[in-house]
Amino acid sequence: MLLHTSCELNFEIPEPTVFVLMLRPRSSQQQWITQEEYRLSPSVQMFEFTDGYGNLCQRLIAPPGDFAVYTAAEVNTPEFVEVAPGAPFVEVQNLPDTALSYLLPSRFCESDRFGQMATEITAGQLLGYDQVLAIENWLRSSIRYEPGSSNVLISAIEVNLKQSGVCRDLSHLGIALCRSLSIPARMVVGYRYGLEPMDLHAWFEAYVGGSWYTFDATQPGPKGGYVAIGFGRDAADVAIYNQFGPPVYPIEQTVSVYLKH
C-alpha cells in the first residue's frame, strides 16, 4: 500500500538549542520511499550523519523563537507484514554479527532480569517465532495498552510492575523477554496506518528464521501499514528528537498517515 506520512513539530525555543533529530525514513527491504520532504522553519543549517544502527540523524541548532520541523514521505509498505509461524530459533553461533548487539540488555530492556519469566510465558512453544508470538500474546492479555504517548520513559521492569503502558512500554517488555531467550529483538519507531489516536508509534522486531519479523502487542492482527523511521536497542536509541540543554517540549506535534492508493 502507498502511504503518505507526515510529522510536524512546533517549538518555542527560549535560547539556542541543539537537537539531534531522527525523522527521515530509509528505504529498505520492507519499505520504499517514493517521495520525501524535510523542511525547517526558519531554515537553519543541518548536518546529517548515520548512527551505529544505520539510521539517518540530523543535527542542528534551533534559534530562539518559533521553530518548526516538517517531514513527510510517501512510502510503499506491505498491507500485511510477513508472519512465519514455525520459523526456527537461530543459534547464537549462526546469527549475523550485526544481530549480536540486539541480544544485550539496554537502558529500558533489562533482559538480564527476565530469564525465568520468559521461560514460563513461552513454555511448550517451538523455539523461535512461536516463542515471540507467545510473548506478544501474553503482552496483549496481561499488560493494559494505553493509547497515546507519555513523556515519562519507564523500563521493562517498571512496565511489568505497572501492568500497563503506551506502545513504547509494551515493546520494551517484549524486547526484554525475547532477549532473555537469546532471541535478538529491537525497537522500531515510526508510523502506522490507522492508529487511533494518530501519533507516532513504536513496535518491535525479533530475529528468527534468518529474518527480522514485526511484532506489536498493541494492534490486532493481521497487521500492516507500518513505516519505520528508526531502529535501535530501545527508546534511548530511537528518540525522534534528542534535545540538549534546558528541556524544550513541542507546543504542538501533528502526525498524519493516509492512504494514497
Place this chain on the structure above:
Amino acid sequence: MLLHTSCELNFEIPEPTVFVLMLRPRSSQQQWITQEEYRLSPSVQMFEFTDGYGNLCQRLIAPPGDFAVYTAAEVNTPEFVEVAPGAPFVEVQNLPDTALSYLLPSRFCESDRFGQMATEITAGQLLGYDQVLAIENWLRSSIRYEPGSSNVLISAIEVNLKQSGVCRDLSHLGIALCRSLSIPARMVVGYRYGLEPMDLHAWFEAYVGGSWYTFDATQPGPKGGYVAIGFGRDAADVAIYNQFGPPVYPIEQTVSVYLKH
C-alpha cells in the same frame, strides 16, 4: 539557492537485468535535501544500501519491457562554493583516516604515474589549495573540454594523451595530479545549475586546509549551484548506474535543473 533537480532514465529491457543505481543525493554540510522523489515504472522491489564511501545505492532487477527510473530533489545548495586561496597542505600524518584512501591510485586516476608532471604544473605555488588551483587552471588551458557525455571511459593517462575530454575526463586527470602530490582528491558526480547542454556532471574535490573544496576545470568561476549525488575514487565508484549482464543502454536520459527561488 534552492534548486530542483531531476533525472529520468528510460530503458528497454530485453531480459531481467540487475542494476545498482546511485541516484539519491544525501544531505550533508554542503547541501540539504528539502524534498525528494524516487519512482520506478513499473514498480519493482528495491534494496538500498550504503557503500564504502557513504553513498546510498539502490539494487533492483529490472523486468523485461519498458523500464523507467525517475528521481527528483529540491536542494538547498550554495550559490558560490567556498574557495580558500592559501589553505595549507595537510601533512599525511594529520589527515583524517577517511581521507587516506583518496590518496591511492584508482582505475581512472593513475596517480602513481603523474608525480613529475604535477610537480611541474604546480611549481612555485604554495603547498595546498594553490597547487590544486594551479592544476585546475592548467586543465582549463591545456585540455579541451568537450561538453556532453561519452560512454567510453578513459583514464587520466589517456586523457592526457588525447588532450581533450568530457567533464569526467578532466576530473580524472585533476584527481590523478592532486594525489601524486599527496593531496587527497575525489570524484563527485551530480547536477550543476546552468550546465549547457544540461546533463549529469562530474567534478572533483581536494582536501586541503582541513576541508574538502570543490574544483571544476570545465566551468568558469565563481562557481556554484552544485548538487552532489555520489563521491568516490573515480568514475568506477560513482556510476549513476551499474548494470550487470548483457549491456543495456538508456534509450532516453533526461536531466533537468532549475531554480526554485
Place this chain on the structure above:
Amino acid sequence: MLLHTSCELNFEIPEPTVFVLMLRPRSSQQQWITQEEYRLSPSVQMFEFTDGYGNLCQRLIAPPGDFAVYTAAEVNTPEFVEVAPGAPFVEVQNLPDTALSYLLPSRFCESDRFGQMATEITAGQLLGYDQVLAIENWLRSSIRYEPGSSNVLISAIEVNLKQSGVCRDLSHLGIALCRSLSIPARMVVGYRYGLEPMDLHAWFEAYVGGSWYTFDATQPGPKGGYVAIGFGRDAADVAIYNQFGPPVYPIEQTVSVYLKH
C-alpha cells in the same frame, strides 16, 4: 611503561556453549600492542568481528569438558594518564558523530534520572574536565569502593542506593552523572598495573576539550598503567565474555600484569 598482561579463563563445559569473547586489546593512540597471544585449549575454530564500538570480538562454540582461554599481551602504555584541568565542555553541536551515542542512557547508566544530582555535585565547577573531576572526587568520598569482583550487575541507580560497589559500579555511576550533564562518557574494561587484588578492572572516560580522558574513582592519583581491552556504553557492551545458553562460570580466572621495563 611496557607491561605484560595476561588473562586465563578455565571452564568446565557441560554441553556445547556459544561464547562471544572480548579479550584482544587493540593498538590506539593511548596504547601500542607490541606482542600478543590468544590460545584456546582445546583449540576450536574462532570467528573474529568488530563490534559497533570498534572492539574486536571472538565468537566460538566451546566443546564439552575442560576449556581454557589464554590471552596475553605486551603493551606500551603511559605511566601517567593525561590530565587536563580546565579542558572545556564541548557543546553538543561540536561533538564528533561517534561521541553522540555516549550521551544516551544505557542499561546500567540511567543518565536520564541523574540531572539534578549531577548539577549539585558539580556546582561551582568550570564546565568540562573540572566537572568530571568533581564527579570522580564525589564518587571517591561518597561511594565505598569494594575491591574484587561481583557477578551481580547493578545499575547506577542501585549503586547510588547501596553507596558501595566494585570498580564497575563506581564507573557506571560516574558515567551516568557525566551524561546527565551532556558530557559523553564511556566504560572501559581492561587491565591496570598494581591493582590489588589483581583482577580485570573497569574505569571510565569522558570526552571534554576534544579528547577522551581517563577517570577512575577507585585509584589514587596520579594514575597510569592502564591497558584497555574494550569500550562501550556500559558493562553490557564490554563483557569480556558473553555466554549463551545455560550459564557457565569460570572455575578459575587468573589475571596478571607485570612490568617488563
Place this chain on the structure above:
Amino acid sequence: MLLHTSCELNFEIPEPTVFVLMLRPRSSQQQWITQEEYRLSPSVQMFEFTDGYGNLCQRLIAPPGDFAVYTAAEVNTPEFVEVAPGAPFVEVQNLPDTALSYLLPSRFCESDRFGQMATEITAGQLLGYDQVLAIENWLRSSIRYEPGSSNVLISAIEVNLKQSGVCRDLSHLGIALCRSLSIPARMVVGYRYGLEPMDLHAWFEAYVGGSWYTFDATQPGPKGGYVAIGFGRDAADVAIYNQFGPPVYPIEQTVSVYLKH
C-alpha cells in the same frame, strides 16, 4: 598447520617520513592468530585504524636514521585451502552488499576491458567456480610466472601484453578476468609457506557459491599454507607500506615462514 611468519623491513630514513603500514594479519574464518608481535626500532608512536576493507593499518612518522619494522605472527591456517568445483555463480542481486565493490574495475584491474577475453577463456565452463578455475589454469599456461618481486606496478592490460609477471601481476590479470564476468574478485597479500624464494606473496580470491575461495596461478595444487595480511581491490589497496614524500626504499626486507608443528 601452525605457521610462524615474520617480516622485517629496514630503512635508512633521510628526513621524517610518513608511513601507512599494513602488516598486522587479522583472525578470520580462514586463519587464527595465536601469537603476534609488532615492534619498531627506534620506537615511535603509531596510530592504528581500520580501512574500508577491514584491514588494520598503522600510521607513523619514521624519524631520520636507521629505522626497522619487525612483525611476526603464529597462525593456524589450513594445510589445504578449500576447493569447490561446481560451486555456482552468484547472481549479482544475491551478492552481499560488501562484495559489490569487488565487481568494479580498479587501478590495476581494468575489468571493463576484459569481457570478451574472459568469455573465451571460460567457454564451456559451468558458471561460477569452474570459470575461475579455468582462468587460473589459463594464467598458469599463458603468463610466465617470474618468482621474486618487482617495484614496478603494472596493470592487468600491461601484464597481458607482457605475457609474464610476478605473483601480483598474475593476480591482477586473474581478478580483472573474473570481474569482467560479474564474479567478485579481490587481491590478497600475505605469506605462503614454502614459497621459493621466500618473500611476501600475492594471490586472489573469488566469490562463488556463497564464499570467497583462494586462487593462485603461481603455485601448483593442492595449495595451502596461506596467511593473509590484507584484502583489497588490487595492489593499490594492499601495499604493506605506503610512504609519502620523497621515496624511501627498504635497504633490507626479510621474510620468513616456518612450520611450528
